[in-house]
Each structure stands twice: as C-alpha cells, then as structure tokens.
Amino acid sequence: MLIIALFSAFLLALVTLPAYRWLGQRATWLLSAATAVLFGWFLWQAPAVSTGHVLSVTYPWIPRLNAAFALRLDGLSLLFALLVTGIGALIILYGGYYLGDDADLSRFQSYMFLFMGSMLGVVLADDLVTLFVFWELTSVSSYLLIGFRHEDEKARYGALKALLITGGGGLAMLAGLVMLGMAGGSFRIGELITQTALSTHPLYTAFVLLILLGAFTKSAQVPFHIWLPDAMTAPTPASGYLHSATMVKAGIYLLARLQPALGGTDLWHLVVGIVGLVTMLLAAYLAFGQNDLKALLAYTTISSLGWAVALIGIGSSLALKAAMVVIVAHSVYKAALFLLVGIVEHETGTRDLRQLGGLARVLPVTAVVAALVTMSMAGLPPLFGFLAKETLFETALTATPAVLPALWVAGAAFVMAIFAVAYSLLFYFGVFFGSDAPSFDEVHEPAWPMLLGPAILAALSVLLAFPPLRTASTELLAAAASQSYGDAVSVSLALWHGITTPLLMTIAAVASGVVLWAVRKPVRRWQAGAIARIRLDVLYDGSITLLNRLATGLTARFQTGTLSDYLLMILGAMIVLVSYAMITGSGTITVSTSLAGIPTFELLAAVLMILSAVAVAGTSTRLGAIAALGVVGFFMTLFFVIYSGPDLALTQLMVETLTVILLLLVFYFLPRVFEDRSTRLARFRDIAIAAGVGTLVTLLTLMVSPLEGGVVASQSEGLTVSEFFLQQSVPAAFGENVVNVILVDFRALDTLGEITVLVIAVLGAYALVKLRLSDDHDAEDGS
Amino acid sequence: MNSLILRATIRLMFPVLLLFSLFMLFRGHNAPGGGFIGGLVAAAAILTQLLAVGPEQIRQSFPFTFRHLLPIGLLTAIAAGLLGILQGKAFLTGVWVIFTLLGVGEVKIGSPLLFDIGVYLVVIGMTVEIIVTMAEEESWKLF
Numbered sequence: 001m002l003i004i005a006l007f008s009a010f011l012l013a014l015v016t017l018p019a020y021r022w023l024g025q026r027a028t029w030l031l032s033a034a035t036a037v038l039f040g041w042f043l044w045q046a047p048a049v050s051t052g053h054v055l056s057v058t059y060p061w062i063p064r065l066n067a068a069f070a071l072r073l074d075g076l077s078l079l080f081a082l083l084v085t086g087i088g089a090l091i092i093l094y095g096g097y098y099l100g101d102d103a104d105l106s107r108f109q110s111y112m113f114l115f116m117g118s119m120l121g122v123v124l125a126d127d128l129v130t131l132f133v134f135w136e137l138t139s140v141s142s143y144l145l146i147g148f149r150h151e152d153e154k155a156r157y158g159a160l161k162a163l164l165i166t167g168g169g170g171l172a173m174l175a176g177l178v179m180l181g182m183a184g185g186s187f188r189i190g191e192l193i194t195q196t197a198l199s200t201h202p203l204y205t206a207f208v209l210l211i212l213l214g215a216f217t218k219s220a221q222v223p224f225h226i227w228l229p230d231a232m233t234a235p236t237p238a239s240g241y242l243h244s245a246t247m248v249k250a251g252i253y254l255l256a257r258l259q260p261a262l263g264g265t266d267l268w269h270l271v272v273g274i275v276g277l278v279t280m281l282l283a284a285y286l287a288f289g290q291n292d293l294k295a296l297l298a299y300t301t302i303s304s305l306g307w308a309v310a311l312i313g314i315g316s317s318l319a320l321k322a323a324m325v326v327i328v329a330h331s332v333y334k335a336a337l338f339l340l341v342g343i344v345e346h347e348t349g350t351r352d353l354r355q356l357g358g359l360a361r362v363l364p365v366t367a368v369v370a371a372l373v374t375m376s377m378a379g380l381p382p383l384f385g386f387l388a389k390e391t392l393f394e395t396a397l398t399a400t401p402a403v404l405p406a407l408w409v410a411g412a413a414f415v416m417a418i419f420a421v422a423y424s425l426l427f428y429f430g431v432f433f434g435s436d437a438p439s440f441d442e443v444h445e446p447a448w449p450m451l452l453g454p455a456i457l458a459a460l461s462v463l464l465a466f467p468p469l470r471t472a473s474t475e476l477l478a479a480a481a482s483q484s485y486g487d488a489v490s491v492s493l494a495l496w497h498g499i500t501t502p503l504l505m506t507i508a509a510v511a512s513g514v515v516l517w518a519v520r521k522p523v524r525r526w527q528a529g530a531i532a533r534i535r536l537d538v539l540y541d542g543s544i545t546l547l548n549r550l551a552t553g554l555t556a557r558f559q560t561g562t563l564s565d566y567l568l569m570i571l572g573a574m575i576v577l578v579s580y581a582m583i584t585g586s587g588t589i590t591v592s593t594s595l596a597g598i599p600t601f602e603l604l605a606a607v608l609m610i611l612s613a614v615a616v617a618g619t620s621t622r623l624g625a626i627a628a629l630g631v632v633g634f635f636m637t638l639f640f641v642i643y644s645g646p647d648l649a650l651t652q653l654m655v656e657t658l659t660v661i662l663l664l665l666v667f668y669f670l671p672r673v674f675e676d677r678s679t680r681l682a683r684f685r686d687i688a689i690a691a692g693v694g695t696l697v698t699l700l701t702l703m704v705s706p707l708e709g710g711v712v713a714s715q716s717e718g719l720t721v722s723e724f725f726l727q728q729s730v731p732a733a734f735g736e737n738v739v740n741v742i743l744v745d746f747r748a749l750d751t752l753g754e755i756t757v758l759v760i761a762v763l764g765a766y767a768l769v770k771l772r773l774s775d776d777h778d779a780e781d782g783s
Numbered sequence: 784m785n786s787l788i789l790r791a792t793i794r795l796m797f798p799v800l801l802l803f804s805l806f807m808l809f810r811g812h813n814a815p816g817g818g819f820i821g822g823l824v825a826a827a828a829i830l831t832q833l834l835a836v837g838p839e840q841i842r843q844s845f846p847f848t849f850r851h852l853l854p855i856g857l858l859t860a861i862a863a864g865l866l867g868i869l870q871g872k873a874f875l876t877g878v879w880v881i882f883t884l885l886g887v888g889e890v891k892i893g894s895p896l897l898f899d900i901g902v903y904l905v906v907i908g909m910t911v912e913i914i915v916t917m918a919e920e921e922s923w924k925l926f
Binding site for chain 1: 807811812813814815816817818819820823824826827830831833834850853854856857860861864874875877879891893895896898899901902905906908909910912913914916917918920
C-alpha cells in the first residue's frame with residue numbers, strides 16, 4: 001500500500017499530459033482530487049501511526065552493497081507526507097487556474113507531481129540509498145520548475161544556481177551517508193537511529209559535517225541560502241510548494257530524522273544550533289529590506305527554516321516539539337502567503353512593494369484571508385504561528401545544551417520575533433493599505449478556485465490553535481517529535497498559560513516590531529546600502545566563471561579536432577594504464593623465440609602482413625595506402641580462419657567490404673597524395689607509440705593464450721580464461737559457438753555497452769553532418 | 784553510379800542477402816554468425832543498393848526509418864536483460880525455454896537470442912544511417 005501511495009504520485013505526473021489534452025481545465029479538479037485522496041489515505045493512517053505503529057516495506061535492491069528499496073511510515077514521515085499531499089492538493093488546484101490558458105500548463109503540473117512523488121520518497125525512505133535517490137530527484141524537479149520559463153535568462157540562472165548548490169551539497173551528503181552506513185553497519189534508517197555508539201566512531205566528525213552540508217544547502221541555511229531568492233523565478237505555485245512549504249524542509253526532515261543517531265554531541269549542538277540561529281536572524285533582517293514580495297517571502301522562509309534547524313540543533317524533547325510545531329505552522333501560512341502574492345501579481349501585474357498599495361478596497365476577500373495568515377507569520381494570537389513562537393521562547397528559556405547558552409538562543413529568538421512582526425506589517429500594509437496607493441480600479445478578485453487554497457490554509461492557521469483540531473494535531477506532533485527525539489515526547493499546546501515569560505517576550509516583541517515598522521523608511525534606506533554590500537553571490541558567480549574558463553581551456557587543449565592527436569592520447573593512456581596493471585599484477589608470460597612448429601605458409605603470411613603494414617605507413621599516395629591496408633585486413637582474415645575463428649574472419653571480411661563502400665563514397669573528394677606535415681620528432685614519437693601498442697597487445701594475447709602459461713580465470717580451478725569459456729559454453733549457455741556465447745551471454749553487459757556506444761556514435765555522426773548543413777544555410781542567408 | 788548491370792544484379796541479390804543475414808543471425812549461437820555479423824551482412828546488402836539507386840530512393844523504398852532501428856534494437860537488448868530480472872536473477876542472466884517439437888527434436892529458445900536480435904538491429908541501424916546520411920549530404924555531391 002505504501003509503495004502504491006508513493007508511486008501514484010509519479011503515475012499522476014505521467015497522466016497529467018493526456019489528461020489536460022482530453023479534459024482541459026476539468027483535469028485540474030481531477031488531479032487535485034486524486035492528490036486529496038492520497039492525503040486522505042495518509043490521514044487515515046494517522047490514528048494508528050500516532051500510537052507508535054510503523055508501516056514498512058522492503059525490497060532488496062543491490063544486496064551486495066546492502067542497499068534496499070525500503071519505505072517506512074512513522075510519525076515523522078506521516079507529518080511530512082500530510083504536508084506534501086495536503087498542500088499539494090490545494091496548490092495543484094490553484095496552479096491549474098494560475099497558469100490558466102498557458103500552453104505549458106500540463107507540463108507544469110507534471111513537474112509538480114514529479115516533485116510530489118520525489119518528496120514523498122524522501123520522507124518515506126527507510127534506506128539511506130533510497131533516500132538519496134529521491135533527494136536528488138527533488139533537486140531535479142526543482143530545477144525544472146525554477147527554469148520553467150526557460151526563455152527567461154534569469155530563470156535559467158536561478159535554476160542552475162539551485163541545482164549546483166543543492167546538488168553539490170547532495171554529493172557531500174552522499175559521501176556522508178555512505179560513511180554513516182559503514183560506521184553503523186547498516187543503511188537502514190530504522191536500525192541506525194537506535195544505535196548509540198555512532199558519536200564515538202572515529203569518522204563521526206567527518207560524516208556529520210558532510211551530511212550537514214547536504215541538509216544546509218537543501219534547506220537554504222547561511223551561507224548557502226543564496227539560491228533560494230533566485231529560485232523565485234519559478235511560477236508562484238511552485239515557489240509556494242517547493243521553495244517554501246515542502247522541498248526546502250527536506251534538509252530539516254533529514255536532520256530531524258537522524259537526530260537520535262547523530263545528535264547530542266557538542267559538535268551537533270554547536271554547528272547545527274549556530275548555523276540555524278545565524279540563518280534565522282540574518283534572513284529575518286534581510287527580509288525587511290526587500291521590495292519584491294516574493295523575495296521578501298523567500299527570506300522569511302529562510303528565517304523560519306533557520307528557526308527549525310536551530311531547534312533541532314538544541315535537540316531536547318521540548319526543542320524537537322517546538323521544531324515540529326514551527327514546521328507545520330510555517331508550511332501552512334507560508335504556502336498561503338505565496339498563493340496570495342501570486343493572486344496579487346496575477347491581478348495587478350506587479351509584485352513590487354513600491355508600486356502596490358490599497359488593494360483591500362478591490363480585493364476584500366483576498367485581504368481578509370491574507371490578514372489571517374500574515375498574523376500567523378507575525379506570531380500573533382490566536383493563530384497557530386503564535387503557538388510556534390511561544391514554544392520557541394519556552395525552549396530558549398529552559399532547555400538549551402551547555403554549549404548553547406540560553407541567553408544567545410533567547411536573544412536571537414526575540415530579535416527574530418521583532419523582525420517577524422515588522423516584516424509582516426510591511427508586507428500586509430504595503431500591499432493592502434497605504435495612502436499614496438496608485439489606483440487599481442479595474443483589479444478584481446481572482447477565480448474562486450484560486451482563493452480556495454489560501455482560504456483553507458488560513459482557516460487551518462486559526463483552527464489548529466483551537467480544539468478539536470489542536471488536540472488531534474498534538475497527537476501527531478507528539479508522534480513526530482518522539483521519532484526525532486528517539487524517546488516518547490508529550491505535546492500539549494495552549495494559547496493561554498497565564499502571564500509567563502514567553503508571553504511577556506511576545507508582547508515586547510510585538511511592541512518593538514510595530515516601532516520598527518513605524519520607522520521603516522530610514523531603516524530600509526540604510527538596509528538598501530547594507531544589503532547591497534553583503535554579496536555572497538559574488539563568490540558563486542566567480543566560481544562559475546572560473547569553472548567555465550577551466551572547461552574551455554581543457555577543451556581547447558584536448559579537443560584539437562585532429563584525429564592523430566586523439567589516437568595519440570587514447571593509445572598513450574592505454575599503454576600507461578595497461579602496462580601498469582601488467583607490471584603490478586600477477587601472471588606469467590612465456591615467450592618462445594623458436595619458430596619450430598609454425599607452418600611455412602603462416603610465416604609467409606605474417607611476413608607479408610608486416611610488409612604491407614610498413615607499406616601503409618610509407619606510401620605517399622592515398623590509393624596505395626588503402627590497397628595496402630586492405631591487404632593487412634585480408635591477411636588478418638586468413639589468420640582468423642587458420643586459428644578457427646570463423647566469426648572473427650566473417651566480421652573482418654564484412655568490415656573490409658563496408659570500408660570499401662565508404663571509401664568509394666568519399667574517395668573522389670580526398671586529395672590524391674598525403675601531405676607531409678609531421679616533423680622528425682613527431683615521427684619518432686609516433687613510432688614509439690606504435691611500437692608500444694604492438695608490444696603490449698602481443699603480450700596481452702600471450703597472457704590469455706590457451707597454449708601455455710596463460711592467466712588463470714578466477715572463477716574456476718586452474719583454467720585459463722579461454723579454457724573456462726570453452727568448458728562452460730554448452731552446459732551453462734546452451735551454445736556451441738563460444739565467440740557468440742561470450743558476446744550475448746557471458747559478457748552481455750559489455751556488448752550492451754558497446755551497442756550503446758554505437759547508438760551514441762550515430763547521434764554524433766548525424767549531428768555532425770546535419771548541423772554542418774544548417775551552418776552552411778546560415779552562412780548563405782547571411783551573405 | 785548509374786549502372787544497369789549493378790542495379791539488376793543487386794535487385795536479384797538483395798532478398799538473398801537479407802535472408803542470408805537472418806540465417807547468420809539465427810545460427811549464431813551454435814555456428815559462426817550472430818547479431819554483429821548478420822547485421823553487417825544486412826547493412827552491406829542495403830548499402831550496395833545505395834550505390835545503385837542513391838540515398839533518396841533507399842530511404843523511400845524501406846517502410847521504416849533506419850535510425851529508428853537504433854532505439855528499437857537497444858530497447859530489445861535491454862528487454863532481454865530484464866527477462867533475467869523478472870526471474871529474480873541478475874540483469875542479463877540468460878533465460879531459457881526448452882521444449883520438444885515434433886519432427887524437429889529438442890528446441891531451446893533463450894533471452895540471449897532476443898539480445899542478439901537487438902544487437903542485429905543496432906548494427907544495421909548504425910551502419911546504414913551513418914553512410915546514408917553522408918551520402919545524401921548535398922554539398923558533397925556524392926550522388
């Protein structure tokens with residue numbers, strides 16, 4: 001069932017394209033409903049999973065490497081799966097209307113489902129390898145969505161930047177995961193998180209830092225956060241879904257998932273805690289300086305991600321509970337905010353704060369919905385965001401590890417809360433109110449399905465803070481936090497605890513936030529200068545330029561376009577590598593210098609073959625060279641016949657024949673004689689290479705020779721490679737033609753590789769001829 | 784190359800050569816032959832016809848596009864490999880069906896044959912497509 005749930009999302013990605021062709025806009029509803037059914041299925045599992053029941057399936061995948069395709073549904077997975085499918089259903093519906101008549105709508109929705117499946121795979125994976133594969137798939141689908149408007153250069157830039165940064169982090173993470181799997185003796189997450197000795201493993205520091213690199217790049221933590229604002233070139237539904245509600249939480253999911261195995265050490269507390277706190281503060285500060293609404297939301301997203309990361313770094317039961325609360329609260333209100341910004345942009349054509357204002361008059365419903373979710377973002381009661389902030393304050397004040405003093409955490413949380421209030425006010429009043437607002441008289445409310453999603457999410461932001469939904473959600477939050485803590489965590493949430501320090505902090509933060517908002521003009525003007533100076537992007541852009549230059553240099557050096565250069569490099573590399581293996585490896589070669597026992601006509605044929613080979617190299621006419629080369633080829637065929645290699649003889653004959661056909665086609669156009677271009681030195685070099693290759697191949701032939709002293713095949717006792725194949729051909733593969741049996745059975749994978757190369761070669765040749773043609777046309781048009 | 788003798792001979796030889804290439808393909812497991820050789824024979828048959836009639840007519844006189852043979856052949860070979868997986872063994876493990884046919888005796892049909900057919904198709908597709916593409920290049924004035 002679990003596997004069906006996972007793959008149904010991928011199936012929907014395939015169904016999307018024909019569905020839109022046949023059904024038009026009705027497909028949006030069907031697809032959204034299908035996602036809702038998926039959500040319903042996960043919700044149906046909630047009661048059982050909340051009591052600690054774990055669903056799991058395992059299929060062997062690469063047994064020799066211990067990798068399995070394993071899925072598991074426990075509290076933590078379920079919480080994320082519900083967010084992915086629930087918000088997914090609403091955003092699919094919204095996206096169908098947002099992109100409306102766009103010809104690429106079905107492609108967009110298909111990518112969205114591709115992402116949904118990948119993200120479900122990440123949160124359901126019980127195996128590190130499975131997790132990694134889906135993790136990278138989310139990066140790929142994110143790349144496709146950011147670059148959706150690929151005609152736009154900014155979109156391509158943002159897509160590539162996101163892919164390179166998250167993909168680079170992913171590679172580091174892969175190394176970390178492999179080390180973790182080796183250290184723990186298993187790739188199964190379920191087995192790893194019950195181990196307690198991992199933190200004393202000698203590789204602990206290495207794999208923790210590598211895994212953190214993956215999580216931090218994915219979840220846009222400082223200093224890797226620079227890709228997220230540029231990812232805002234994605235269509236708004238994708239931004240809301242991937243780059244706010246779900247995908248960027250994959251890193252947080254991974255940290256929460258591995259916390260029981262990796263957490264609890266000073267290293268974890270310090271690195272995860274500090275990076276989280278810095279991100280939370282810096283991004284909140286940067287958010288206040290933005291004018292682009294999506295950029296503002298992007299920075300607030302980074303801030304909230306840092307908030308959750310910091311809490312996981314603290315790692316106490318209270319902190320993990322607070323982390324789960326903020327994950328849910330943020331996903332719900334931020335997805336809604338993105339959708340609302342999408343509506344504003346859709347209706348007014350801009351999302352620049354400096355041009356917007358006074359929209360409450362023309363978009364009253366949107367304004368009311370936005371008011372609720374903005375209050376949740378600001379952390380005001382009685383919304384779910386308020387509960388998230390209260391639990392953060394509570395954690396900061398009571399339960400921090402020794403290396404993270406309560407004062408730091410509480411101070412950072414307090415300052416962040418001030419900025420949260422300020423940027424919420426900036427956002428809301430900047431868009432919906434404002435005296436100097438230009439007139440948007442023709443602006444009207446969007447189609448109601450676009451408002452449905454934000455409205456449901458806004459209602460959830462309120463209802464989750466009150467019973468009965470609050471009670472129901474606490475059970476799930478407790479189950480998720482317990483998985484992340486490694487032990488039972490009890491969660492109870494309440495809007496009113498009496499006059500407590502957290503409440504006083506909230507009041508102080510709101511008051512300061514209002515003041516900060518009131519003086520926004522000078523502050524933001526100062527920020528505009530300061531933000532411009534913080535340019536981490538320069539590092540990224542610089543390294544990309546450097547990389548491109550390096551690639552260009554290397555290509556210019558090695559891709560000279562001269563066939564003899566390529567041959568030189570290939571053969572040279574072959575000589576070095578193979579002779580190294582021969583010298584260091586075992587095996588003996590017997591070389592007999594006696595000519596006794598060799599029939600005279602074979603000797604004669606060999607001598608003639610050598611002579612014609614020399615003639616090929618020596619002749620100056622092209623026709624002579626071709627003829628001499630043909631002689632070599634036919635003598636080769638003769639030897640194949642003598643040494644009972646009829647297959648090889650036939651192949652050689654066919655190749656000779658086809659070569660003649662090919663030459664007939666092009667011969668007329670080639671100059672009649674070779675030009676003498678090479679220097680003396682180059683000739684000696686070529687002779688040396690040729691002699692080296694000849695010697696090497698001769699030695700290799702002697703090594704595998706069945707006659708005497710050949711290399712022993714490892715699989716069998718005392719048989720040479722040839723003997724092994726000869727002996728096994730009929731009993732193991734039912735074939736009497738050993739050559740063919742080797743090609744299609746024993747070494748079939750090699751053959752598969754070869755025919756793949758053939759296909760690629762055709763593509764290359766085809767492109768070379770045809771593209772050159774179109775170049776000619778361009779040249780003709782130009783002249 | 785507008786030679787009547789060449790055209791007449793090739794028209795006669797072509798079906799024989801194609802049959803011969805199939806013969807080479809199917810006997811390959813037990814006697815000299817196989818997908819590579821069979822494919823090259825078929826390609827040689829098609830290409831000698833190219834010499835006689837030129838690239839345009841070659842393309843028209845076949846009911847399929849040569850380059851389509853490449854993915855079809857590759858997928859056939861991969862499918863032969865997947866048969867092994869369906870049996871719970873490793874990729875490309877040979878799968879054999881052995882039965883007795885009245886009047887023929889014991890018959891063995893296995894996934895390696897399917898694999899070889901894939902090789903056969905790729906080899907034909909590659910050889911013919913490359914050479915025909917070059918032959919129809921107008922600026923080279925080959926025909």
